[in-house]
Each structure stands twice: as C-alpha cells, then as structure tokens.
Amino acid sequence: MSDPASIWREPKATQVFRSLTEIPTGFGPSVAAIGNFDGVHRGHREILSAAAEDARRINARAVAITFDPHPEQVLRPARAPQLLTPMPERIRLLGTTGVDAILVLPFEPALAALTPREFVERILVNTLGVRCIHEGQNFRFGRGAAAGVRELSEFGAELGFSVRVHQPVHVHGLEVSSSAVRALVAAGDMRRARWMLGRPFAVLSTPARGRGIGTRLLVPTVNLAPYQGLLPAFGVYVTRLAINGRFFESVSNVGDRPTVGEASFAVESHILNFEPVDLSEETPLELEFLLRLREEIKFPKTEALKAQIMKDVGRAKRYFRLYRR
Numbered sequence: 233m234s235d236p237a238s239i240w241r242e243p244k245a246t247q248v249f250r251s252l253t254e255i256p257t258g259f260g261p262s263v264a265a266i267g268n269f270d271g272v273h274r275g276h277r278e279i280l281s282a283a284a285e286d287a288r289r290i291n292a293r294a295v296a297i298t299f300d301p302h303p304e305q306v307l308r309p310a311r312a313p314q315l316l317t318p319m320p321e322r323i324r325l326l327g328t329t330g331v332d333a334i335l336v337l338p339f340e341p342a343l344a345a346l347t348p349r350e351f352v353e354r355i356l357v358n359t360l361g362v363r364c365i366h367e368g369q370n371f372r373f374g375r376g377a378a379a380g381v382r383e384l385s386e387f388g389a390e391l392g393f394s395v396r397v398h399q400p401v402h403v404h405g406l407e408v409s410s411s412a413v414r415a416l417v418a419a420g421d422m423r424r425a426r427w428m429l430g431r432p433f434a435v436l437s438t439p440a441r442g443r444g445i446g447t448r449l450l451v452p453t454v455n456l457a458p459y460q461g462l463l464p465a466f467g468v469y470v471t472r473l474a475i476n477g478r479f480f481e482s483v484s485n486v487g488d489r490p491t492v493g494e495a496s497f498a499v500e501s502h503i504l505n506f507e508p509v510d511l512s513e514e515t516p517l518e519l520e521f522l523l524r525l526r527e528e529i530k531f532p533k534t535e536a537l538k539a540q541i542m543k544d545v546g547r548a549k550r551y552f553r554l555y556r557r
Contacts, residue, residue, distance in 0.1 A: 246327035249335045252359050260361015262333075263287040266297040266371065268410065271316035272325035274430045275368065275401040275408040282398070283366040284330030292363055294331040297355075298322065299339040306339050313414055314462035316429075321436055335360075348374030352387045364394045403427045420465035420524040432472075432520040435459055435499070441513050452506035456499040456517060463499065464521050466528040470548045473501050474518040481505050483541075483548045484519060487528035502541075504549060523551060 249255055265283045269276050280296055287294035300319050304312035317325065319336070326334050337343060337355075346354070351374050356362045365384065372380050385395040401408045408428045416425040417433050425433045440455040454473065466487035473480045484501040501519060525544050531537040 246331060247333040248323060249333065251338060252335075252355065255335070255359050258361075259293070259359070261290070261292040261363045262295045262360045263290070263292050263364045263366070264295045264297055264356060264360060264362050265331075265366045266373065267368070268302055269296065269298050269322060269326060270302065270313075270410040271413050271429055272322060272329070273408055273410065273413055273428050274403060275398075277329055277430065278401055279366050279368060279398050280326065280329035280331055282396070283364075284332075286364050286366070286396070287332065290363060293333055295333045295335055295360060296326045296329070296331045297335045297337060298326070299343075300336050301339055303339050303344070306341070307344065313411070314460075316410065316413060316417070316433070316462055318436065318461055345375055348379035348383055349387065350374075352384070352391065356393070357391050362393045364396060366396045366398060369397050369399060414462055417462055417464050417521075420467050420469075420527075422464065422469065422521045422523055426522075432522055433464070434518050434520045435461065435463065436516065436518050437499075438515060438517060439511060439513055440498070452503040454501050454503070454511075454517065456501075456519065457513075459499065464524070468525045468528065468544050469521050470523040470525060470551045471501060472520040472522065473503060474520075475509050475511060476515060478507075478509055481548070481552045482519075483525075483544050484521070485528065489528075502545070504545065504552070522555075 263283045263286045265279050267276065267279075269280075280294075283296075284294040286292075302312060302315060323334055323336070356365065365388070367381055367384065369381060371384070372378075373384070381395060381397045385397075388395050404424075404427055406412065406424065406428065413425050413428045413433075416422075416428070422433060435456065437456040437459050440457045454475075464486055467485075469484050469486065471482045471484040473482045473484075481504040482501045483504065484499060486499050488497050489500070499519070525547055529540070531540065
C-alpha cells in the first residue's frame with residue numbers, strides 16, 4: 233500500500249511539466265513513452281521501465297507523456313470512462329517507474345487537431361529531442377487517432393528516432409489493459425484487478441462532510457466524501473484504510489444502505505482494529521479494496537442486518553489472519 237502521506241504529492245525526484253512551454257531549451261536527448269496510463273498497471277510499468285533503462289544506456293532522459301483530461305472526456309464525453317487513478321495519483325505512480333520526467337499535456341482542441349506529423353515534429357522531436365519511443369502495439373495518435381506504431385516508425389526513420397513496440401502483458405492468462413482493470417473493478421473482482429495492477433485497487437478521498445468529524449475520530453466508522461473516479465460494484469468488501477500514516481483493517485460497504493432509513497449512497501468503512509486517530513474533513517484517506525465478501529442486500533429486519541455484519545466481520549478477520557503482511 234502506498235504511503236498515505238504521499239497522497240496528492242508529486243514525486244520529488246521526478247520533474248513534472250504541465251505544458252510544452254515548461255520544457256527547458258535543450259531538454260533532450262530523451263527516451264519517451266506516451267499514453268493515458270490510467271491505473272499505471274503492470275503493462276504500463278513494463279513499457280516505462282524499459283524506456284528508463286534505454287535512457288540510462290544512452291545517457292538520455294526518460295519521459296512519460298500523458299494527458300489531462302483523458303482524451304475521451306474531450307472528444308466523446310458521453311463515452312468517457314471513470315478513471316482508476318486521479319491525475320495526482322497517476323503522477324505519483326509514474327514517478328515510481330524510473331522515469332526522469334513526466335509531461336502532462338493539457339488535452340485541448342488545439343492538441344487534438346494536430347496531425348500525426350505535427351505531433352511528432354513539434355512535441356517529440358523539436359521539444360523533447362527523442363531518440364527512442366516505447367509504445368504498446370495498440371498506440372494511436374494524431375488528429376482522429378489517424379496513426380499508429382507503423383506510422384510512428386516511419387516518422388522515426390525519417391526524423392532520427394527508433395520505436396520499440398511492446399507486446400501486451402499477460403497475468404494468469406489475462407491480457408492487462410486499463411479497460412480490463414476497469415471492468416474487473418466495476419464487477420467487484422478485486423483479486424484479478426490486483427493481478428493486473430500489481431497492487432490492490434485503491435480509492436483516494438477525504439472524509440464525508442457534515443458527519444460531525446472533529447479533530448479526533450472516536451468511533452470506528454468513516455464515510456468517504458463523494459468520489460468522481462471508478463468505484464467497485466455495490467457490495468461489502470475486506471479493505472484497508474490509511475489515515476495519517478496509520479493502517480487500519482476494515483470492512484467497507486459500497487452502496488445505498490437500503491435496510492435502515494432512506495436509501496442513500498455511501499462508501500462506509502468499519503475499522504476492525506480501531507484506535508482514536510486525528511481526522512478532519514481535509515485528511516487524505518486511502519482505501520484499498522482487497523476482497524469482495526458479498527453483494528449489497530436489503531434485509532427484512534435490522535436484526536438480520538446486524539447478524540450478517542457479524543458474519544462479514546468474522547470473514548474479514550480470518551482474511552487478515554491468513555494474509556496479514
């Protein structure tokens with residue numbers, strides 16, 4: 233699990249540029265990898281680590297180039313996916329892959345309108361001085377996603393850089409991709425999502441407002457504030473919650489809590505090994521989803537709900553006894 237103190241903090245050892253104008257003159261030579269990198273999963277890490285290794289070999293800088301917002305949010309907002317990692321967390325994870333710099337390109341109409349040649353010449357060659365580019369075989373770029381790795385290699389032969397195309401990474405027979413991870417998370421399959429990510433799927437948020445949170449958390453329940461990224465399927469999960477550098481074993485419910493009172497959506501975590509902890513409405517929280525125990529159920533009586541909760545807690549405690557790290 234990542235250090236909670238690092239949430240929303242960019243890595244110190246990695247330069248982060250948020251526009252082409254921030255790139256200093258004479259920045260290159262560089263070795264680059266381009267992508268949305270949502271989730272920074274095992275496939276992304278293989279490409280980025282290889283780019284970093286290549287860069288060390290030729291005494292160049294390794295650069296991860298990503299986009300904000302996700303291009304689909306601009307081009308096809310109705311089809312845009314909910315993201316696995318918000319941009320600050322994506323930057324933090326990219327910074328752990330060995331790259332020297334991260335370029336976050338604002339995805340605006342002007343960038344979307346660049347032809348493949350304009351994208352290559354203006355950004356890769358003239359600004360970054362690329363010597364090699366690492367990409368997955370499905371990479372597309374330029375206006376209307378008109379070009380792929382074949383065209384990129386042709387530009388490289390003309391403009392003086394090489395292209396290394398990476399085959400998909402497979403884990404337990406499954407092809408790793410951001411869309412595959414999203415589908416697994418949306419289905420509540422946290423085990424396979426973890427295989428692909430190389431770490432547990434986690435949500436970064438803050439405590440929900442308006443619930444009486446003061447300077448100390450004195451009860452073992454925390455609700456997350458509204459979250460815009462991807463959440464797991466409705467249900468009950470074994471989780472771990474990080475608060476101010478402390479890690480708590482927990483059971484979390486994602487859903488509408490239909491049994492008691494009026495149904496209202498929440499991500500609610502019950503801490504198993506609870507101790508009072510400092511907490512405010514701005515405290516960063518990181519909630520790891522480890523295992524789905526069951527779907528969310530509307531029980532006929534609160535007594536039945538309480539009995540099921542005790543069963544859920546018992547199963548979660550057994551999980552932590554077996555897998556405690």
